[in-house]
Amino acid sequence: MPRPDSASFLPGYALQRGSELDRVQLTRYMQRAYQELGAPAIAHLEQTVQQHFCDRSPLWWALSDPAAPRVGFARAEQSPAGCLWLGTAVDQWTGSSQAYVLLLYVEPQHRRRGLATALMAAGQAWALEQGHTSMGLQVFTSNLPAQQLYNKLGYSSQALWMTKPLA
Numbered sequence: 001m002p003r004p005d006s007a008s009f010l011p012g013y014a015l016q017r018g019s020e021l022d023r024v025q026l027t028r029y030m031q032r033a034y035q036e037l038g039a040p041a042i043a044h045l046e047q048t049v050q051q052h053f054c055d056r057s058p059l060w061w062a063l064s065d066p067a068a069p070r071v072g073f074a075r076a077e078q079s080p081a082g083c084l085w086l087g088t089a090v091d092q093w094t095g096s097s098q099a100y101v102l103l104l105y106v107e108p109q110h111r112r113r114g115l116a117t118a119l120m121a122a123g124q125a126w127a128l129e130q131g132h133t134s135m136g137l138q139v140f141t142s143n144l145p146a147q148q149l150y151n152k153l154g155y156s157s158q159a160l161w162m163t164k165p166l167a
Contacts, residue, residue: 015118023050025079030103063080086101091136094133096134101136104116117149
């Protein structure tokens with residue numbers, strides 16, 4: 001399993017830890033991910049990043065040019081191929097500390113190359129180093145490709161989140 005900060009974790013890609021300079025790019029990737037799923041609103045995602053992005057919620061970028069490490073992503077040509085943003089949570093069933101996937105996103109032109117799997121493996125390595133006993137995530141019922149990936153990686157349903165509009 002690759003270390004989360006390894007220089008090369010998948011042939012043709014490099015993994016780089018994100019920083020405070022990446023808030024805008026992280027927000028863009030969250031908005032892109034939700035837009036692809038047809039979310040009716042995305043403006044609130046900036047607030048989510050502002051509230052939850054900190055040292056305890058690490059971010060990694062998958063760079064498609066391993067020879068060119070970057071700091072921040074101010075220009076469009078510096079856009080990474082994908083990212084993984086993790087947080088921590090308490091498993092409400094067991095009470096144990098767990099890593100939690102806040103965002104896994106891969107640019108469409110980089111999909112189906114193993115990048116999401118490599119990002120998840122890097123995140124799992126980080127979670128183990130932190131002493132977490134499990135990793136959790138939420139996936140939308142309409143996102144069948146993500147469900148297939150997570151099932152392939154050994155994730156299984158623990159709960160069903162149900163909502164009801166109150167309008």
